[in-house]
Amino acid sequence: MKPALVAALAALVVIVIVVGGTFFTVAQTEQALVLYFGEPVRVINKPGLKMKVPFVENVVLLDNRILDLETPQQEVVAADNQRILVDAFVRYRITNPLTFYQSVGTVVRANNQLASVMNSALRRVLGESTLPQIIKEDRAQLMVKIRDLVNSESSRLGLSIDDVRIRRADLPREISEKVFSRMISERAREAAQYRAQGAEQAQTTTADADRQVVVLKADAQRRADELRGTGDAERNRVFAAAFGKDPDFFAFYRSMQAYGASLKGADTRFVISPSSSFFRYFQDPDQAIAPPATPGG
Secondary structure, eight states: OOHHHHHHHHHHHHHHHHHHHHEEEEOTTEEEEEEETTEEEEEEOSOEEEEOOTTTEEEEEEEOSOEEEEOOOEEEEOTTSOEEEEEEEEEEEEOOHHHHHHHTOSHHHHHHHHHHHHHHHHHHHHTTSOHHIIIIISHHHHHHHHHHHHHHHHGGGTEEEEEEEEEEEEOOHHHHHHHHHHHHHHHHHHHHHHHHHHHHHHHHHHHHHHHHHHHHHHHHHHHHHHHHHHHHHHHHHHHHHHHHHOHHHHHHHHHHHHHHHHSOSTTOOOOOOTTSGGGHHHHOHHHHSOOOOOTTO
């Protein structure tokens, strides 16, 4: 191989190395920190193709997206001496790459530092609140207070806190079982009370309905007796008037009623004399009813 060709190839390799060490790319989701012999000299926040001094400067790429940190479950004592298990998470950004690099350097170390700050803020804020406030009443406000505390502490790490959330805040298992037992007892007591009130109301309603039935029956019986008495009086008046006009017809009518009342059924038997006056209308109806007397006859 000719010396000129070797020199050309060597020059090409040097050029490739120099160009590769001079240009670098910053992605849309990244930010870059340029170091000059290990010392930070500038921060690059805009994506694209960038340049640096080869062999002298090197680049540290940092994520500029929202990062997530899950804190381990921890036990916190509330202001009312209730022990609760808290599970929370925090979302943050690297807003100051230079401070971040100088204080922690990597995301792993940043998570460790931030977890300690988060745990301290949780204990401080939740320790000043009662269990009902943590679980229901002031949960949103408490998370804002925790976020502000963590944000003030994390600024020295070059971080900015976007959000802090309490995922779960539960009582320990043994306390939860006691609380559930007490809740079951309370619900059973309320159910028994409601059933007793319902039974009392049912008895009151039934007694009132029975009283109304008695009153209605009494009124109906009184009205029926009045109507029956009025009818009987009218019947007696009609009978009396008919008897006064024609005594023989009235006797005949009463005999027909007696026959109808006595001869009921297919096996009715009488032990009576055939010449008894009870059957006078069967023997000779014309003689049984005497003709009316004529005046002067």
